[in-house]
Amino acid sequence: MSREAWDSGTYGSESRGQLHHRVPDLGALELLLAVARHGSLGAAAREVGITQPAASSRIRSMERQLGVALVDRSPRGSRLTDAGALVTDWARRIVEAAEAFDAGAQALRGRRDSRLRVAASMTIAEYLLPGWLIALRAERPDTAVSLQAGNSAVVAERLLGNEADIGFVEGLAVPDGLDGVVVAHDRLAVVAAPSHPWARRRAPLDPAELAATPLVLRERGSGTRQVLDAALSAHGGLAQPLLELASTTAVKAAAVSGAGPAVLSELAIAEELASRRLVAIPVRGVQLRRDLRAVWPAGHRPTGPARGLLSLTRAEPTG
Amino acid sequence: MSREAWDSGTYGSESRGQLHHRVPDLGALELLLAVARHGSLGAAAREVGITQPAASSRIRSMERQLGVALVDRSPRGSRLTDAGALVTDWARRIVEAAEAFDAGAQALRGRRDSRLRVAASMTIAEYLLPGWLIALRAERPDTAVSLQAGNSAVVAERLLGNEADIGFVEGLAVPDGLDGVVVAHDRLAVVAAPSHPWARRRAPLDPAELAATPLVLRERGSGTRQVLDAALSAHGGLAQPLLELASTTAVKAAAVSGAGPAVLSELAIAEELASRRLVAIPVRGVQLRRDLRAVWPAGHRPTGPARGLLSLTRAEPTG
């Protein structure tokens, strides 16, 4: 087959939506990663449980779809091309996100009969728990996990009613009747699009200035909004919001598109900061840090799988 | 349909590999996001270009696959359940990774006839460019982009031979014959698994101690290895590596699994830090920061799409 047969195409036209028409499916991406690992189509095929011709055809159609040669085939095996190595790394990102999805979904599905029942706040369940569960699975592959997401009160209720083995909450204090240990910190970051004037500042932002500026925020009552309110109450209180949106992602999208500065959990914006779609604005003299704690019924230190999960989240799980 | 009909299953058994058997495909995830946005199966179906029954069936089989109810159907529309909201957020992560994949792949496919030709170093092409291209596409949807990845010399050669319109390099200086501007910083971070003793340190690491410790590293000759070598030469030079691995990802995996401390670009580990699969170890008194620069032929300030891309990466593109 000649490379010239591929349609080069431009990408301006019809580039919106329909992602799955232009991105290979997960099975194909896993296969590609397996090829990268093994240096052989056949071996990769064996790993993912299909036959060699199927793998050959699948890689080939992926190359046709992307318009790029991904592997150099030789009678002695297959190596990634330069472009293939790049594509493989992007593919790995997708697969990792899929692993996190899977870990979360598996936990969510668990029923009462599961062995480890976790109750966690939204932020933790959403951003941190999937990663922890991937690690836990590596360590104790036979642990069945179930997950219940809710606010601190819900978490406490579950734990005290023996409906959960361990909980994770975000907040200023440990709820009554529970013991806990800080496992991470959720710092709220002031962010703006790189084009925003604040992105050019050298000096840290003044709390009063932050308080006086209309921001893109979650609706009143959300966890991050509460923390922000509390932190800025001493500096005149929060100004009227520029936009009030219902989800973290909506806030993120508004900030990225330049609507205005926003305040978001660092956990939610690691990716955007790394790729400079958002810029963090330093703020001085205001405590935007929130403790994330593992919690359990007072006196009942976690044992078994719960302890395993706890030790993954913290080096010294001394409660 | 009764919820009880779903097989609850445990996830310890057969949890390895075969991700695509347990994670819905991209089309289904996009559909779910559309449902979340519109609050209606029919509207979501219209958005993704399928019929309403197809959407209904697809969501239903996704719920069966995950074992969790995702949407509350009512004659007045469909809202996400609590679990559905969580799943949707995890799904969004996958879709975002897929968008980055797509942006990169589209650029890679471009041929000589493309309108904006970018030459970039591996790290930048891999971690930053996809995000920038997503933003660029939002701003100038009809720009066709092509991407060539290579080291600084390759980038310079492309630019000077008028085979690229703009380049991105990482390194200490701007190559001869080029002008450039710093667009970001790539800080090398010392990282270890949370279980590693270093993760418990309060005091920053001493450069000499870092230099004396066997680390998990990329092979000699890689960009990050060079920077590390240079930075530590004043402190006795790098110790014999604990492991020398061929790819960033392999290094990451080794570090996460506790093989030992590693040194990696911050860009590569944002996710692992956020989920605490890795912990960054502060180091004092050593410069592990590397400038990432946009570059162009001396005197020929970028214009048109190249300038558009440049302004996305930096607030003040004054070269």
Added chain:
DNA sequence: ATGACGTCATAAGCTGGCTTTATGAGCCGG
């Protein structure tokens, strides 16, 4: 009340992609 419009669900039939099996061709080392 009742008809119009919205929602989602069900059923039947088709289509196309991916799979498997079977085979062939190229390269290498004993």
Added chain:
DNA sequence: CCGGCTCATAAAGCCAGCTTATGACGTCAT
């Protein structure tokens, strides 16, 4: 020069998901 590996090609089957057509249910306005 044969046996081992590699990947490619061809033919046939299966299954998932699509579409079209229809129905049931709830809300709202007349």
